[in-house]
Amino acid sequence: MADLEAFRSDVQRWLAANAPDAVRGLVFAGEGDGNWGGRKASYDPPEMKRWLEAMAARGWTAPTWPSEYGGGGLSPDEARVLRQELAAQKLPPPLIGFGLEMIGPTLLRYGTEAQKRQHVPGIVRGEIRWCQGYSEPDSGSDLASLATRCERRGDHFVVNGTKVWTSYGDLSDWIFALVRTNPSAKKQDGITFLLIDMTSPGVSVRPIKLISGKSPFCETRFEDVRVPVENVLGAIDGGWGVAKALLGFERNMIADTFGASRGPSGERRGSRLANLARQHGLGGEGEPLSDAVLRDEIARNEMDERAFALTIQRSRDAAKAGHQPGPESSLFKLYGTELNKRRLELMVRLAGPEGLGWEGPGYRDEDLTLTRNWLRSRGNSIEGGTSEVQLNIIAKRVLGLPD
Numbered sequence: 276m277a278d279l280e281a282f283r284s285d286v287q288r289w290l291a292a293n294a295p296d297a298v299r300g301l302v303f304a305g306e307g308d309g310n311w312g313g314r315k316a317s318y319d320p321p322e323m324k325r326w327l328e329a330m331a332a333r334g335w336t337a338p339t340w341p342s343e344y345g346g347g348g349l350s351p352d353e354a355r356v357l358r359q360e361l362a363a364q365k366l367p368p369p370l371i372g373f374g375l376e377m378i379g380p381t382l383l384r385y386g387t388e389a390q391k392r393q394h395v396p397g398i399v400r401g402e403i404r405w406c407q408g409y410s411e412p413d414s415g416s417d418l419a420s421l422a423t424r425c426e427r428r429g430d431h432f433v434v435n436g437t438k439v440w441t442s443y444g445d446l447s448d449w450i451f452a453l454v455r456t457n458p459s460a461k462k463q464d465g466i467t468f469l470l471i472d473m474t475s476p477g478v479s480v481r482p483i484k485l486i487s488g489k490s491p492f493c494e495t496r497f498e499d500v501r502v503p504v505e506n507v508l509g510a511i512d513g514g515w516g517v518a519k520a521l522l523g524f525e526r527n528m529i530a531d532t533f534g535a536s537r538g539p540s541g542e543r544r545g546s547r548l549a550n551l552a553r554q555h556g557l558g559g560e561g562e563p564l565s566d567a568v569l570r571d572e573i574a575r576n577e578m579d580e581r582a583f584a585l586t587i588q589r590s591r592d593a594a595k596a597g598h599q600p601g602p603e604s605s606l607f608k609l610y611g612t613e614l615n616k617r618r619l620e621l622m623v624r625l626a627g628p629e630g631l632g633w634e635g636p637g638y639r640d641e642d643l644t645l646t647r648n649w650l651r652s653r654g655n656s657i658e659g660g661t662s663e664v665q666l667n668i669i670a671k672r673v674l675g676l677p678d
């Protein structure tokens with residue numbers, strides 16, 4: 276404990292001396308906000324770049340990753356202290372994204388030494404942005420039916436096919452993709468996990484526009500794309516196990532986003548709901564809200580969120596003892612995304628007509644972000660595997676129920 280408190284003092288001093296003032300208090304609450312890094316990154320405000328570089332130099336963008344690959348080498352307890360101190364000094368994460376949350380941990384578990392040395396430091400420093408090439412036009416929930424063809428020609432593969440719903444494909448530098456290397460094997464047994472440089476000739480990306488007005492998704496096509504054999508993660512035809520492990524990391528990432536006991540600006544989520552109700556005239560400052568039904572719903576939401584945050588914390592504690600995410604990540608993913616949908620529905624109701632703003636005068640930025648986040652929340656229970664698919668996994672692999 277004494278060591279941990281000494282570490283806390285060091286962190287406090289270092290953050291006070293090194294975090295640019297311009298990034299203090301920044302809140303990233305909207306879809307795709309925050310610094311995702313990569314070659315096409317733009318930094319707003321520009322000091323975000325200095326903040327990223329300072330944190331990355333200490334490995335604190337990936338605090339618990341091994342220092343030989345650029346990570347911070349911190350223990351889970353030290354990483355928790357770092358998170359607490361960042362929140363206390365109102366500092367935003369210097370880097371977020373699929374590199375840190377999805378492919379990085381998968382590389383650390385399944386990568387060869389050469390693959391770790393090639394890819395992990397670039398993720399830590401935010402130099403390379405990654406996207407996920409799993410879904411295809413005819414393969415979503417039944418992911419193992421994927422058809423992207425991958426044929427070996429000596430020291431390289433040739434890839435042909437189409438991926439869809441590739442989030443931020445147009446802004447990414449590399450893609451981790453599932454491809455079919457053995458069409459005659461049982462469907463799960465003919466899949467390979469491949470790392471593909473998106474600047475390779477034959478890769479093309481087309482953004483798809485959504486109801487939220489943004490285009491965070493893409494269709495990604497591969498036409499005779501040559502990929503070196505050493506870019507296979509795991510074994511050839513053995514990609515399904517790697518793919519499932521990555522989905523565990525992805526589902527935990529999604530659940531963590533909604534399981535944090537505090538919202539993006541550091542406020543307790545429950546108090547945000549009550550404050551929102553007051554802002555919209557449903558109660559005076561310091562008084563109980565006038566509508567008993569709304570009071571009940573807000574209290575229920577807050578209790579569910581607190582219970583969920585504590586459950587996530589318990590699972591993090593188990594992870595300290597070396598427990599890797601397994602099928603139980605489906606429980607967190609399911610609960611977190613459904614809870615977030617309920618929270619945003621309630622927020623839109625509390626905001627009344629202002630909760631349905633799209634653009635133009637008369638709406639505050641928070642109102643417009645709320646509408647878009649509400650629409651975006653519908654997708655959270657689809658991405659990373661739908662709620663129905665999570666229920667199937669929980670029934671079969673957590674509860675052991677028959678098919």
Ligand SMILES: Cc1cc2nc3c(=O)[nH]c(=O)nc-3n(C[C@H](O)[C@H](O)[C@H](O)COP(=O)(O)OP(=O)(O)OC[C@H]3O[C@@H](n4cnc5c(N)ncnc54)[C@H](O)[C@@H]3O)c2cc1C
Nearest residue numbers: 407408409410415416440441442654657658659660661663
């Ligand atoms: C916001 C967002 C971001 C995404 N980002 C990415 C990305 O970066 N990369 C990527 O590869 N993919 C991404 N996806 C795709 C996502 O993984 C798929 O949409 C998802 O797996 C569902 O597949 P589908 O859309 O083909 O729906 P389908 O599989 O066609 O499902 C349609 C409906 O049928 C239900 N259903 C299907 N099978 C069963 C079953 N066995 N039992 C019960 N119900 C079933 C589903 O629950 C759903 O309601 C993203 C999706 C969203 C919404």
